Amino acid sequence: DELFLVYQPTFELQTGKTVGTEALLRWRHPTHGVIQPDAFIPIAEESGLIVAIGQWVLQQACRQTAIWHAEGHPIGISVNVSGRQLDRDGLIDEVRDALQDTGLEPSALTLEITETALMRDADATARRLVALKDLGVSIAIDDFGTGYSSLAYLRQFPVDALKIDRSFIEGVASSAESSALLHTLVGLGKTLHLKTLAEGIENDAQLTELQDQQCDQGQGFLYARPLDAEGITEFLSSNPAHPVLVEDHSV
Ligand code: C2E
Numbered sequence: 001d002e003l004f005l006v007y008q009p010t011f012e013l014q015t016g017k018t019v020g021t022e023a024l025l026r027w028r029h030p031t032h033g034v035i036q037p038d039a040f041i042p043i044a045e046e047s048g049l050i051v052a053i054g055q056w057v058l059q060q061a062c063r064q065t066a067i068w069h070a071e072g073h074p075i076g077i078s079v080n081v082s083g084r085q086l087d088r089d090g091l092i093d094e095v096r097d098a099l100q101d102t103g104l105e106p107s108a109l110t111l112e113i114t115e116t117a118l119m120r121d122a123d124a125t126a127r128r129l130v131a132l133k134d135l136g137v138s139i140a141i142d143d144f145g146t147g148y149s150s151l152a153y154l155r156q157f158p159v160d161a162l163k164i165d166r167s168f169i170e171g172v173a174s175s176a177e178s179s180a181l182l183h184t185l186v187g188l189g190k191t192l193h194l195k196t197l198a199e200g201i202e203n204d205a206q207l208t209e210l211q212d213q214q215c216d217q218g219q220g221f222l223y224a225r226p227l228d229a230e231g232i233t234e235f236l237s238s239n240p241a242h243p244v245l246v247e248d249h250s251v
């Protein structure tokens with residue numbers, strides 16, 4: 001029982017309303033203290049343990065979000081899915097089970113998959129994504145712009161959103177090149193009718209630039225740091241949620 005989740009709010013850039021949270025894994029080690037995912041997820045991926053851990057994350061994140069719904073906060077939940085999980089047909093049953101076991105509406109769940117994981121075995125992935133979409137969940141490409149996406153596949157995958165990596169957000173208010181790159185990525189999302197979300201927004205200048213560029217949603221320390229479940233409950237009482245479950249169908 002040393003693993004736990006924190007949740008980072010995501011928000012609509014134009015209104016500042018909370019639309020959901022991203023579940024982020026932490027390990028509270030008895031002697032080393034809290035360990036960040038970058039330090040242990042690569043090892044869990046190598047050993048294959050990430051499959052069991054990922055299944056636990058799905059269950060836990062859906063269960064907690066169902067509680068927030070019951071408390072009157074209709075927010076979405078995004079869960080990171082590793083390439084190792086996506087390599088297996090079993091993932092589809094695991095997502096279905098998590099929704100059934102917790103009673104969470106499928107439309108509230110987004111699976112985040114990195115570009116690199118998507119492209120590992122593009123044909124098998126495309127097939128699994130179609131099956132996942134049939135469950136009613138959404139798919140987002142995580143860290144978009146840092147991996148190798150085939151644009152042809154991007155069009156073919158049933159993807160709903162692009163999460164633009166924070167390396168593109170960093171210099172966006174100070175450098176014309178960064179701003180132009182961001183413009184291209186947001187434009188690509190619009191052309192493909194995908195929602196765009198900017199990661200790692202840390203200051204007002206970045207937020208203003210992203211609003212000007214018509215990026216849809218954001219996430220970052222400026223709006224909120226990752227919080228434990230209790231912290232999110234508190235956060236939601238002063239930052240009411242946008243009714244994302246209804247709005248999502250326009251995407
Ligand atoms: P990610 O999915 O891209 O998650 C976003 C990361 O950016 C999080 O780091 C978050 O705390 C951090 N972040 C958010 N806002 C800001 C900001 O304004 N500035 C900066 N500098 N950073 C910000 P975290 O929690 O350390 O997670 C790192 C990565 O670990 C995640 O990147 C994801 O790839 C992976 N990860 C986390 N939880 C899970 C999980 O349950 N399963 C899998 N497979 N991977 C996970």
Ligand code: MG
Nearest residue numbers: 022080112142
């Ligand atoms: Mg993510």
Ligand code: MG
Nearest residue numbers: 142143163199
């Ligand atoms: Mg990311």
